[in-house]
Amino acid sequence: MNYKIVTILLTILLIGLVITTAILDQHKSNWVCGPVLILLGLVLGIVQLILARITITTTRQKLKITLLIFSGAILLFYSWGFINFLTKCS
Numbered sequence: 001m002n003y004k005i006v007t008i009l010l011t012i013l014l015i016g017l018v019i020t021t022a023i024l025d026q027h028k029s030n031w032v033c034g035p036v037l038i039l040l041g042l043v044l045g046i047v048q049l050i051l052a053r054i055t056i057t058t059t060r061q062k063l064k065i066t067l068l069i070f071s072g073a074i075l076l077f078y079s080w081g082f083i084n085f086l087t088k089c090s
Helices: 003-025 033-057 061-088
Strands: none
Touching: 003 033, 003 061, 033 061
């Protein structure tokens, strides 16, 4: 498994979701859901970039797997918030 490609893909997906949230928030009338999710996405994006950097540079296989699982969990957590943003915030 090429951990470098998977890590970069997870990072790109998270950044894409944050950008999509910012674009869709312009059309929502609720002023709480979107900005909170965008701020959360920015913080998680920074964490994701740090994890990607560590995953790419490390040589320890077990650490790469652990960081990759953590990166996937970050993306799933933000995706869950994004789905709630789409369905419950008007």
